[in-house]
Amino acid sequence: MTFKIGSHDFMRATAVLSIALSLPLAQAADAGTSTGQRLAHDVYKGNCLGCHQIPGDPSAVSLANIGPPLVGMRERFADRAFLRSQIWDPTARNPQTVMPPFGKHKVLTEQEIDLVVEYLYQY
Amino acid sequence: MPSSLALRVLLALAVSLPALALAGPSDDRERFVKFFEERFPGVPMDDYVYGALIANPGGREQYEQIMEFPPFLGDIEKGKRIWETPFRNGRTFADCFPNSGHNVVGSYPYFDQVRGKVVTFEGAINACLRANGEPELAYGERQPMGVLTAYARSLSDGMRIDVRVDSPAALAKYEAGRDLFFRRIGQLNAACAGCHVYNAGKIMRMEIISPALGHATHWPIFRGGEELMTFQGRFKRCMEQMRAVPYGYNSEEWNNLEYFLSYLSNGMPLKSSVFRK
Numbered sequence: 001m002t003f004k005i006g007s008h009d010f011m012r013a014t015a016v017l018s019i020a021l022s023l024p025l026a027q028a029a030d031a032g033t034s035t036g037q038r039l040a041h042d043v044y045k046g047n048c049l050g051c052h053q054i055p056g057d058p059s060a061v062s063l064a065n066i067g068p069p070l071v072g073m074r075e076r077f078a079d080r081a082f083l084r085s086q087i088w089d090p091t092a093r094n095p096q097t098v099m100p101p102f103g104k105h106k107v108l109t110e111q112e113i114d115l116v117v118e119y120l121y122q123y
Numbered sequence: 124m125p126s127s128l129a130l131r132v133l134l135a136l137a138v139s140l141p142a143l144a145l146a147g148p149s150d151d152r153e154r155f156v157k158f159f160e161e162r163f164p165g166v167p168m169d170d171y172v173y174g175a176l177i178a179n180p181g182g183r184e185q186y187e188q189i190m191e192f193p194p195f196l197g198d199i200e201k202g203k204r205i206w207e208t209p210f211r212n213g214r215t216f217a218d219c220f221p222n223s224g225h226n227v228v229g230s231y232p233y234f235d236q237v238r239g240k241v242v243t244f245e246g247a248i249n250a251c252l253r254a255n256g257e258p259e260l261a262y263g264e265r266q267p268m269g270v271l272t273a274y275a276r277s278l279s280d281g282m283r284i285d286v287r288v289d290s291p292a293a294l295a296k297y298e299a300g301r302d303l304f305f306r307r308i309g310q311l312n313a314a315c316a317g318c319h320v321y322n323a324g325k326i327m328r329m330e331i332i333s334p335a336l337g338h339a340t341h342w343p344i345f346r347g348g349e350e351l352m353t354f355q356g357r358f359k360r361c362m363e364q365m366r367a368v369p370y371g372y373n374s375e376e377w378n379n380l381e382y383f384l385s386y387l388s389n390g391m392p393l394k395s396s397v398f399r400k
Protein backbone atom coordinates (compact mmCIF):
# COMPACT_ATOMS: atom_id res chain seq x y z
CA MET A 1 0.00 0.00 0.00
CA THR A 2 1.56 3.27 -1.04
CA PHE A 3 -1.04 5.84 -0.03
CA LYS A 4 0.57 8.75 1.71
CA ILE A 5 -1.19 11.12 3.98
CA GLY A 6 -0.20 14.60 2.91
CA SER A 7 1.32 17.34 4.95
CA HIS A 8 -0.82 19.26 7.36
CA ASP A 9 -2.96 22.15 6.21
CA PHE A 10 -1.92 24.61 8.86
CA MET A 11 -4.12 27.50 7.74
CA ARG A 12 -7.23 25.51 8.53
CA ALA A 13 -5.70 23.88 11.57
CA THR A 14 -5.28 27.20 13.31
CA ALA A 15 -8.98 27.96 13.12
CA VAL A 16 -10.12 25.79 15.96
CA LEU A 17 -13.77 25.26 16.70
CA SER A 18 -14.30 26.91 20.02
CA ILE A 19 -17.38 24.78 20.69
CA ALA A 20 -15.25 21.69 21.10
CA LEU A 21 -13.09 23.42 23.67
CA SER A 22 -15.78 25.16 25.65
CA LEU A 23 -17.67 22.02 26.63
CA PRO A 24 -17.27 21.09 30.29
CA LEU A 25 -15.11 18.16 31.27
CA ALA A 26 -17.22 15.04 31.60
CA GLN A 27 -17.85 14.00 35.19
CA ALA A 28 -15.40 16.62 36.32
CA ALA A 29 -15.86 16.18 40.02
CA ASP A 30 -16.01 12.40 40.44
CA ALA A 31 -14.47 11.30 43.68
CA GLY A 32 -11.26 9.32 43.33
CA THR A 33 -10.39 10.57 39.85
CA SER A 34 -7.26 12.54 39.19
CA THR A 35 -7.14 15.45 36.81
CA GLY A 36 -4.76 13.46 34.62
CA GLN A 37 -7.25 10.62 34.40
CA ARG A 38 -10.08 12.97 33.51
CA LEU A 39 -8.00 14.64 30.82
CA ALA A 40 -6.98 11.25 29.41
CA HIS A 41 -10.57 9.99 29.27
CA ASP A 42 -12.27 13.21 28.13
CA VAL A 43 -13.40 13.12 24.50
CA TYR A 44 -12.63 16.82 24.08
CA LYS A 45 -9.23 16.73 25.76
CA GLY A 46 -6.75 13.85 25.67
CA ASN A 47 -9.30 11.30 24.45
CA CYS A 48 -6.65 8.59 24.86
CA LEU A 49 -9.51 6.06 24.97
CA GLY A 50 -10.51 7.00 21.44
CA CYS A 51 -7.58 4.94 20.17
CA HIS A 52 -6.07 3.08 23.15
CA GLN A 53 -7.30 0.77 25.86
CA ILE A 54 -5.93 1.25 29.35
CA PRO A 55 -6.42 -2.22 30.84
CA GLY A 56 -4.95 -1.23 34.21
CA ASP A 57 -7.64 1.39 34.84
CA PRO A 58 -11.06 -0.22 35.46
CA SER A 59 -12.87 3.04 34.74
CA ALA A 60 -11.26 3.36 31.30
CA VAL A 61 -14.09 1.96 29.19
CA SER A 62 -12.94 1.47 25.62
CA LEU A 63 -12.68 -1.24 22.97
CA ALA A 64 -10.28 0.88 20.91
CA ASN A 65 -7.58 -0.90 18.95
CA ILE A 66 -6.16 1.85 16.77
CA GLY A 67 -3.12 2.40 18.95
CA PRO A 68 -1.44 -0.11 21.28
CA PRO A 69 -2.90 -0.62 24.77
CA LEU A 70 -1.34 1.70 27.31
CA VAL A 71 0.31 -0.84 29.57
CA GLY A 72 3.80 -1.16 31.00
CA MET A 73 4.33 2.52 30.42
CA ARG A 74 7.28 2.83 32.80
CA GLU A 75 9.00 -0.08 31.08
CA ARG A 76 8.19 1.03 27.58
CA PHE A 77 9.04 4.65 28.27
CA ALA A 78 11.80 4.48 30.87
CA ASP A 79 12.59 8.04 29.89
CA ARG A 80 9.58 10.05 31.02
CA ALA A 81 10.55 12.95 28.78
CA PHE A 82 10.36 10.61 25.80
CA LEU A 83 6.77 9.68 26.66
CA ARG A 84 5.97 13.35 27.07
CA SER A 85 7.46 14.20 23.68
CA GLN A 86 5.54 11.33 22.11
CA ILE A 87 2.29 12.92 23.30
CA TRP A 88 3.44 16.45 22.44
CA ASP A 89 4.12 15.58 18.79
CA PRO A 90 4.12 11.92 17.72
CA THR A 91 4.53 12.93 14.06
CA ALA A 92 8.10 13.96 14.83
CA ARG A 93 9.07 10.28 15.03
CA ASN A 94 6.40 8.80 12.82
CA PRO A 95 5.12 11.15 10.10
CA GLN A 96 2.39 8.64 9.16
CA THR A 97 0.84 8.32 12.62
CA VAL A 98 -2.81 9.22 13.14
CA MET A 99 -2.15 10.32 16.72
CA PRO A 100 -2.80 14.05 17.12
CA PRO A 101 0.12 16.30 18.17
CA PHE A 102 -1.42 17.26 21.50
CA GLY A 103 1.22 19.82 22.47
CA LYS A 104 2.19 21.16 19.08
CA HIS A 105 -1.45 21.84 18.16
CA LYS A 106 -2.38 22.94 21.67
CA VAL A 107 -5.06 20.29 22.14
CA LEU A 108 -3.69 20.09 25.68
CA THR A 109 -1.74 22.72 27.58
CA GLU A 110 1.82 21.96 28.69
CA GLN A 111 0.56 21.43 32.24
CA GLU A 112 -2.22 19.14 31.06
CA ILE A 113 0.30 17.00 29.18
CA ASP A 114 2.32 16.65 32.38
CA LEU A 115 -0.81 15.47 34.20
CA VAL A 116 -1.62 12.93 31.48
CA VAL A 117 1.96 11.61 31.61
CA GLU A 118 1.66 11.28 35.36
CA TYR A 119 -1.61 9.36 34.98
CA LEU A 120 -0.26 7.04 32.27
CA TYR A 121 2.89 6.35 34.22
CA GLN A 122 0.83 4.44 36.79
CA TYR A 123 0.10 1.73 34.25
CA MET B 124 8.27 1.94 -44.64
CA PRO B 125 9.88 3.90 -41.84
CA SER B 126 7.76 7.01 -42.35
CA SER B 127 4.54 5.00 -42.23
CA LEU B 128 5.78 3.16 -39.14
CA ALA B 129 6.56 6.46 -37.46
CA LEU B 130 3.12 7.70 -38.35
CA ARG B 131 1.55 4.58 -36.91
CA VAL B 132 3.53 4.97 -33.70
CA LEU B 133 2.45 8.59 -33.50
CA LEU B 134 -1.16 7.65 -34.10
CA ALA B 135 -0.96 4.92 -31.50
CA LEU B 136 0.49 7.44 -29.05
CA ALA B 137 -2.18 9.99 -29.84
CA VAL B 138 -4.86 7.41 -29.18
CA SER B 139 -3.28 6.02 -26.05
CA LEU B 140 -2.22 9.30 -24.43
CA PRO B 141 -5.64 10.30 -23.12
CA ALA B 142 -6.12 6.77 -21.82
CA LEU B 143 -2.75 6.97 -20.09
CA ALA B 144 -3.56 10.35 -18.62
CA LEU B 145 -6.76 8.93 -17.11
CA ALA B 146 -5.23 5.69 -15.88
CA GLY B 147 -4.90 7.40 -12.47
CA PRO B 148 -8.49 6.96 -11.25
CA SER B 149 -8.83 3.33 -12.33
CA ASP B 150 -5.43 2.54 -10.80
CA ASP B 151 -6.49 4.27 -7.59
CA ARG B 152 -9.68 2.28 -7.49
CA GLU B 153 -7.90 -0.99 -8.09
CA ARG B 154 -5.48 -0.25 -5.26
CA PHE B 155 -8.32 0.64 -2.90
CA VAL B 156 -10.25 -2.50 -3.79
CA LYS B 157 -7.14 -4.64 -3.27
CA PHE B 158 -6.40 -2.95 0.03
CA PHE B 159 -9.91 -3.51 1.36
CA GLU B 160 -10.08 -7.08 0.07
CA GLU B 161 -7.02 -7.77 2.21
CA ARG B 162 -8.45 -5.85 5.15
CA PHE B 163 -11.88 -7.54 5.00
CA PRO B 164 -11.28 -10.97 3.49
CA GLY B 165 -14.33 -12.62 1.95
CA VAL B 166 -16.55 -9.53 2.12
CA PRO B 167 -18.32 -9.16 -1.25
CA MET B 168 -17.98 -5.75 -2.91
CA ASP B 169 -21.77 -5.32 -2.84
CA ASP B 170 -21.69 -5.49 0.97
CA TYR B 171 -19.68 -2.29 1.33
CA VAL B 172 -22.99 -0.43 1.21
CA TYR B 173 -23.28 -1.59 4.84
CA GLY B 174 -20.27 0.50 5.82
CA ALA B 175 -18.80 -0.36 9.22
CA LEU B 176 -21.43 -3.10 9.61
CA ILE B 177 -19.34 -5.40 7.40
CA ALA B 178 -17.10 -5.78 10.45
CA ASN B 179 -19.97 -6.10 12.91
CA PRO B 180 -22.34 -9.07 12.39
CA GLY B 181 -24.44 -8.20 15.46
CA GLY B 182 -24.86 -4.62 14.26
CA ARG B 183 -25.74 -5.88 10.79
CA GLU B 184 -28.54 -7.99 12.25
CA GLN B 185 -29.88 -5.00 14.17
CA TYR B 186 -29.67 -2.94 10.98
CA GLU B 187 -31.65 -5.48 8.98
CA GLN B 188 -34.37 -5.52 11.64
CA ILE B 189 -34.65 -1.74 11.72
CA MET B 190 -34.66 -1.53 7.92
CA GLU B 191 -37.71 -3.81 7.74
CA PHE B 192 -39.80 -0.91 8.97
CA PRO B 193 -37.50 2.08 9.32
CA PRO B 194 -38.54 4.96 11.59
CA PHE B 195 -37.73 7.47 8.84
CA LEU B 196 -40.45 6.38 6.39
CA GLY B 197 -42.37 9.56 7.18
CA ASP B 198 -39.47 11.68 5.92
CA ILE B 199 -39.22 9.64 2.72
CA GLU B 200 -42.96 10.17 2.25
CA LYS B 201 -42.47 13.94 2.65
CA GLY B 202 -39.74 13.77 0.02
CA LYS B 203 -42.04 11.89 -2.31
CA ARG B 204 -44.68 14.62 -2.01
CA ILE B 205 -42.11 17.31 -2.84
CA TRP B 206 -40.83 15.26 -5.78
CA GLU B 207 -44.33 14.82 -7.17
CA THR B 208 -45.67 18.33 -6.55
CA PRO B 209 -45.71 20.15 -9.90
CA PHE B 210 -43.83 23.43 -10.34
CA ARG B 211 -45.83 26.55 -11.16
CA ASN B 212 -45.32 25.76 -14.85
CA GLY B 213 -46.88 22.34 -14.38
CA ARG B 214 -43.68 20.41 -14.89
CA THR B 215 -42.11 18.21 -12.19
CA PHE B 216 -38.69 17.07 -11.02
CA ALA B 217 -39.20 13.84 -12.94
CA ASP B 218 -39.28 15.86 -16.19
CA CYS B 219 -35.72 17.08 -15.55
CA PHE B 220 -34.15 13.62 -15.53
CA PRO B 221 -33.94 10.77 -18.02
CA ASN B 222 -36.26 7.87 -17.25
CA SER B 223 -38.29 10.18 -14.98
CA GLY B 224 -35.47 10.12 -12.44
CA HIS B 225 -35.27 6.35 -12.13
CA ASN B 226 -31.78 4.84 -12.19
CA VAL B 227 -29.96 8.14 -12.64
CA VAL B 228 -28.13 8.79 -9.35
CA GLY B 229 -25.28 6.38 -10.17
CA SER B 230 -24.08 8.83 -12.83
CA TYR B 231 -23.56 11.55 -10.20
CA PRO B 232 -21.48 13.46 -9.51
CA TYR B 233 -20.44 14.21 -13.06
CA PHE B 234 -18.01 16.74 -14.46
CA ASP B 235 -19.77 19.51 -16.39
CA GLN B 236 -17.40 20.39 -19.25
CA VAL B 237 -19.15 23.69 -19.98
CA ARG B 238 -19.16 25.02 -16.44
CA GLY B 239 -15.86 23.36 -15.59
CA LYS B 240 -17.29 22.05 -12.33
CA VAL B 241 -18.40 18.88 -10.66
CA VAL B 242 -22.18 18.62 -10.38
CA THR B 243 -23.72 16.50 -7.63
CA PHE B 244 -27.22 15.04 -7.70
CA GLU B 245 -28.26 17.82 -5.31
CA GLY B 246 -26.77 20.30 -7.81
CA ALA B 247 -28.89 18.73 -10.55
CA ILE B 248 -32.00 19.13 -8.37
CA ASN B 249 -31.26 22.83 -8.07
CA ALA B 250 -30.48 23.11 -11.80
CA CYS B 251 -33.92 21.61 -12.39
CA LEU B 252 -35.53 24.22 -10.15
CA ARG B 253 -33.60 27.03 -11.89
CA ALA B 254 -34.62 25.78 -15.32
CA ASN B 255 -38.24 25.85 -14.24
CA GLY B 256 -38.12 29.32 -12.69
CA GLU B 257 -38.38 28.00 -9.13
CA PRO B 258 -36.26 29.09 -6.16
CA GLU B 259 -33.35 26.79 -5.37
CA LEU B 260 -33.18 24.73 -2.18
CA ALA B 261 -30.49 25.19 0.44
CA TYR B 262 -27.84 22.48 0.15
CA GLY B 263 -27.26 20.09 2.98
CA GLU B 264 -30.43 21.02 4.84
CA ARG B 265 -32.62 18.32 6.29
CA GLN B 266 -35.74 20.03 4.92
CA PRO B 267 -36.55 20.12 2.12
CA MET B 268 -33.36 19.12 0.22
CA GLY B 269 -32.54 16.22 2.54
CA VAL B 270 -35.95 14.58 2.47
CA LEU B 271 -36.40 15.31 -1.24
CA THR B 272 -33.15 13.54 -2.13
CA ALA B 273 -33.89 10.76 0.38
CA TYR B 274 -36.85 9.91 -1.85
CA ALA B 275 -35.36 10.86 -5.23
CA ARG B 276 -32.22 8.81 -4.61
CA SER B 277 -34.31 5.79 -3.66
CA LEU B 278 -35.57 5.73 -7.27
CA SER B 279 -32.04 4.61 -8.16
CA ASP B 280 -31.78 1.85 -5.57
CA GLY B 281 -29.83 -1.06 -6.97
CA MET B 282 -28.26 1.00 -9.74
CA ARG B 283 -24.53 0.52 -9.82
CA ILE B 284 -22.43 3.63 -9.45
CA ASP B 285 -20.89 4.59 -12.77
CA VAL B 286 -19.02 7.85 -12.27
CA ARG B 287 -16.82 8.90 -15.17
CA VAL B 288 -13.55 10.78 -15.14
CA ASP B 289 -13.05 11.20 -18.86
CA SER B 290 -11.21 14.43 -19.56
CA PRO B 291 -8.12 16.16 -18.23
CA ALA B 292 -10.32 18.85 -16.67
CA ALA B 293 -12.41 16.20 -14.94
CA LEU B 294 -9.25 14.47 -13.78
CA ALA B 295 -8.09 17.70 -12.14
CA LYS B 296 -11.30 17.78 -10.04
CA TYR B 297 -10.97 14.11 -9.17
CA GLU B 298 -7.40 14.72 -8.07
CA ALA B 299 -8.43 17.73 -6.01
CA GLY B 300 -10.93 15.49 -4.23
CA ARG B 301 -8.30 12.84 -3.69
CA ASP B 302 -5.85 15.42 -2.34
CA LEU B 303 -8.40 16.57 0.23
CA PHE B 304 -9.05 12.94 1.19
CA PHE B 305 -5.36 12.43 2.01
CA ARG B 306 -4.68 15.88 3.48
CA ARG B 307 -4.30 16.34 7.21
CA ILE B 308 -6.67 18.95 8.53
CA GLY B 309 -7.76 20.49 11.77
CA GLN B 310 -6.35 20.71 15.24
CA LEU B 311 -6.43 16.92 15.46
CA ASN B 312 -4.23 16.72 12.35
CA ALA B 313 -6.27 13.98 10.70
CA ALA B 314 -6.86 13.02 7.09
CA CYS B 315 -9.99 11.15 5.91
CA ALA B 316 -7.65 8.35 4.83
CA GLY B 317 -6.09 8.08 8.28
CA CYS B 318 -9.30 6.60 9.66
CA HIS B 319 -11.31 5.39 6.68
CA VAL B 320 -8.44 3.63 4.90
CA TYR B 321 -5.68 2.74 7.33
CA ASN B 322 -7.91 2.19 10.34
CA ALA B 323 -11.11 1.04 8.65
CA GLY B 324 -12.63 -1.83 10.61
CA LYS B 325 -10.76 -0.88 13.76
CA ILE B 326 -12.54 0.46 16.81
CA MET B 327 -12.52 4.08 17.88
CA ARG B 328 -13.47 3.93 21.56
CA MET B 329 -16.71 1.91 21.05
CA GLU B 330 -17.43 2.34 17.32
CA ILE B 331 -16.11 0.52 14.27
CA ILE B 332 -14.63 2.81 11.62
CA SER B 333 -16.24 2.52 8.18
CA PRO B 334 -14.21 1.84 5.01
CA ALA B 335 -13.95 4.57 2.35
CA LEU B 336 -14.94 2.04 -0.26
CA GLY B 337 -18.73 2.12 -0.42
CA HIS B 338 -18.96 5.49 1.31
CA ALA B 339 -20.82 6.98 -1.64
CA THR B 340 -23.53 4.32 -1.91
CA HIS B 341 -26.13 4.95 0.78
CA TRP B 342 -27.11 8.59 1.32
CA PRO B 343 -28.78 10.16 3.11
CA ILE B 344 -28.42 8.23 6.33
CA PHE B 345 -30.77 8.50 9.29
CA ARG B 346 -28.68 8.53 12.42
CA GLY B 347 -30.39 6.85 15.31
CA GLY B 348 -33.16 6.23 12.79
CA GLU B 349 -34.31 9.83 12.78
CA GLU B 350 -31.57 12.39 12.20
CA LEU B 351 -31.20 12.83 8.45
CA MET B 352 -27.63 13.40 7.36
CA THR B 353 -26.53 13.94 3.77
CA PHE B 354 -23.19 12.84 2.37
CA GLN B 355 -21.82 16.38 2.59
CA GLY B 356 -23.44 16.74 6.02
CA ARG B 357 -21.19 13.85 7.02
CA PHE B 358 -18.18 15.71 5.57
CA LYS B 359 -19.15 18.69 7.71
CA ARG B 360 -19.47 16.59 10.87
CA CYS B 361 -16.15 14.88 10.20
CA MET B 362 -14.30 18.15 9.67
CA GLU B 363 -15.85 19.61 12.83
CA GLN B 364 -14.81 16.53 14.76
CA MET B 365 -11.26 16.98 13.50
CA ARG B 366 -11.60 20.60 14.68
CA ALA B 367 -11.15 22.03 11.24
CA VAL B 368 -13.28 24.75 9.69
CA PRO B 369 -15.69 22.90 7.38
CA TYR B 370 -15.96 23.89 3.76
CA GLY B 371 -19.49 24.81 2.71
CA TYR B 372 -22.22 22.64 1.26
CA ASN B 373 -21.86 22.39 -2.50
CA SER B 374 -18.38 23.97 -2.25
CA GLU B 375 -15.98 22.92 -4.97
CA GLU B 376 -13.87 21.21 -2.31
CA TRP B 377 -16.68 18.95 -1.12
CA ASN B 378 -18.09 18.35 -4.59
CA ASN B 379 -14.63 17.23 -5.72
CA LEU B 380 -14.32 15.01 -2.66
CA GLU B 381 -17.73 13.50 -3.38
CA TYR B 382 -16.63 12.98 -6.99
CA PHE B 383 -13.51 11.13 -5.85
CA LEU B 384 -15.33 9.00 -3.29
CA SER B 385 -18.13 8.16 -5.72
CA TYR B 386 -15.61 7.08 -8.33
CA LEU B 387 -14.01 4.77 -5.76
CA SER B 388 -17.42 3.14 -5.21
CA ASN B 389 -17.96 2.55 -8.93
CA GLY B 390 -19.74 -0.72 -9.61
CA MET B 391 -21.40 -0.80 -6.19
CA PRO B 392 -25.18 -0.79 -5.84
CA LEU B 393 -26.94 2.30 -4.49
CA LYS B 394 -29.26 2.07 -1.51
CA SER B 395 -31.19 5.02 -0.12
CA SER B 396 -31.87 5.78 2.68
CA VAL B 397 -30.30 3.73 5.43
CA PHE B 398 -30.25 3.53 9.19
CA ARG B 399 -27.01 4.27 10.98
CA LYS B 400 -26.33 4.32 14.69
